[in-house]
Amino acid sequence: xxxxxVEFTAGNFGQLVxxxxxxxxxxxxxxxxGPCRMVAPLVEELAGTYQxxxxxxxxxxxxxxxxxxxxxxxxxxxxxLFKNGQExxxxxxxxxxQELVRRIEKLLx
Numbered sequence: 001x002x003x004x005x006v007e008f009t010a011g012n013f014g015q016l017v018x019x020x021x022x023x024x025x026x027x028x029x030x031x032x033x034g035p036c037r038m039v040a041p042l043v044e045e046l047a048g049t050y051q052x053x054x055x056x057x058x059x060x061x062x063x064x065x066x067x068x069x070x071x072x073x074x075x076x077x078x079x080x081l082f083k084n085g086q087e088x089x090x091x092x093x094x095x096x097x098q099e100l101v102r103r104i105e106k107l108l109x
Contacts (some may be wrong), residue, residue, distance in 0.1 A: 004047035006057030010064045016055055018085040023107045024055040026080045028073050030062050035094045036077045042097050043079075046104065054104060081107050 006016060008026055017024045027043045029036035040058070047056035061068040061076055071080060071087060081089035081103060089103055 004051045004056070005044050006047070006055060008057045008059040008064075008067075010066060013059070013064075013067055016057070017082050020055050020082070020085075022053060022055050023104075024082040025057075025104065025107075026082070027056075027058045028061050028068055028071075028076050028078045028080065029058055030060060030076055032062075033076050038094050039077045039079075042100060045097075046100060050104060053108060079103075083107055 005027075006012075008016060013026075017026060025043075025046070027036075027039060029040065043056060043058060046054075050056060059067060061073065068076075073080075075092055077093065079091040079100070080087050081091075089107065091100065091103060
């Protein structure tokens with residue numbers, strides 16, 4: 001089930017990520033970033049797999065630089081994992097799908 005990834009913005013980030021009762025994975029990306037394009041299909045696939053259990057979505061750092069700055073994101077792609085409104089894990093760069101699954105499962109444990 002693909003295409004379930006949410007589009008995070010400065011306007012909905014607080015509600016969908018920080019106040020979410022479910023854990024969240026935020027993919028920080030930009031249109032000009034080659035490695036981001038490699039991660040994007042994985043994020044979409046995982047959003048379908050974990051729909052209803054984890055809020056998974058993407059945040060464009062060019063459109064919402066204040067959030068990237070707040071979390072001190074220096075490189076993209078960066079995946080931030082949140083639980084109870086707090087960042088609990090961070091994945092920088094392109095990782096294999098099984099590593100992303102491992103981190104999400106840890107988040108759900």
